[in-house]
Amino acid sequence: METRALKRDTGEHEKEPQDQSKHRAVFVREYKPADNAQVLSIFCDGLMEMIPDTAFRALRHHPESLLLYSAVTVAVYLATACWWVIVLAPAVVLCGRYIFSTHLTQRYLKCALSKDMGNIQQFYTKQPGFCFWVAVVEDKVVGTVAAVKEQKSDGVVILRRMAVDQDYRQRGIGVALGQKLLEFAVANKCSYVVLGTTAYTPAAHKLYQKLGFRCVGVTNGYVTPGFRLSLLERFFYRVSHHHYVLNLQNDDITDQ
Numbered sequence: 001m002e003t004r005a006l007k008r009d010t011g012e013h014e015k016e017p018q019d020q021s022k023h024r025a026v027f028v029r030e031y032k033p034a035d036n037a038q039v040l041s042i043f044c045d046g047l048m049e050m051i052p053d054t055a056f057r058a059l060r061h062h063p064e065s066l067l068l069y070s071a072v073t074v075a076v077y078l079a080t081a082c083w084w085v086i087v088l089a090p091a092v093v094l095c096g097r098y099i100f101s102t103h104l105t106q107r108y109l110k111c112a113l114s115k116d117m118g119n120i121q122q123f124y125t126k127q128p129g130f131c132f133w134v135a136v137v138e139d140k141v142v143g144t145v146a147a148v149k150e151q152k153s154d155g156v157v158i159l160r161r162m163a164v165d166q167d168y169r170q171r172g173i174g175v176a177l178g179q180k181l182l183e184f185a186v187a188n189k190c191s192y193v194v195l196g197t198t199a200y201t202p203a204a205h206k207l208y209q210k211l212g213f214r215c216v217g218v219t220n221g222y223v224t225p226g227f228r229l230s231l232l233e234r235f236f237y238r239v240s241h242h243h244y245v246l247n248l249q250n251d252d253i254t255d256q
């Protein structure tokens with residue numbers, strides 16, 4: 001199968017960054033153990049920066065949560081007849097959301113570090129259909145992406161661990177990493193690339209759409225597989241999970 005984007009990507013993927021102030025080429029290559037510290041730093045930073053998004057930005061995407069907070073506030077006010085309940089409620093909600101977003105993000109991080117991100121070499125480079133790439137600018141690792149072979153269905157690759165160093169964003173590095181993964185999927189005769197994201201910022205969604213992915217569903221109140229949330233965690237932490245799919249046989253992969 002040939003696509004416009006894949007035709008251009010022969011051998012090592014090189015792309016001139018758009019930021020003319022730096023003029024540094026981006027080079028996407030497979031992970032080496034020496035990259036580990038920089039990879040983990042990008043991964044952790046990418047996760048941590050999602051905390052304020054899930055705590056605050058997400059609120060306007062979840063009117064059901066706002067309704068629940070209002071109902072609980074009114075119920076407590078009626079039960080206690082204390083006017084300051086009304087005044088304090090927004091602060092309590094925001095603090096609670098921040099604390100629980102932080103707690104659950106750290107739990108996810110710990111879980112990832114005990115699985116694939118704790119031994120990238122073992123997890124991603126020893127199994128067919130798996131791979132981990134880094135984007136490099138002048139010997140510095142500035143971005144990551146990983147491919148995981150879907151175990152339940154043949155011909156499906158999952159895109160994971162997409163993150164770019166904050167100082168190197170909006171220069172096409174996310175696209176370069178995504179295209180590397182698409183080349184890999186084509187070379188492995190895969191029909192679909194899938195991914196899921198709980199990101200609320202437009203960057204991730206725009207990137208995936210630019211790569212040719214289509215959003216095929218949204219799970220409201222998503223819980224990471226393997227996680228169980230307490231009542232309080234469910235009260236303060238509610239996220240949407242967007243499912244994206246790219247059909248490599250039919251979809252028109254974007255040209256860069």
Ligand SMILES: CC(C)(COP(=O)(O)OP(=O)(O)OC[C@H]1O[C@@H](n2cnc3c(N)ncnc32)[C@H](O)[C@@H]1OP(=O)(O)O)[C@@H](O)C(=O)NCCC(=O)NCCS
Pocket residue numbers: 046047049162163164165168169170171172173174175176196197198199202203204206207210
């Ligand atoms: C999402 C992320 C990987 C994008 O990386 P990037 O290298 O900045 O992406 P690119 O420069 O290749 O941009 C690709 C497209 O995304 C869009 N985009 C990127 N950053 C954007 C932003 N801050 N606001 C709006 N659109 C943005 C642009 O439309 C761009 O297309 P363009 O070239 O036509 O402008 C990066 O922002 C990141 O690491 N975020 C934190 C971690 C994260 O959210 N990962 C994804 C979790 S699933």
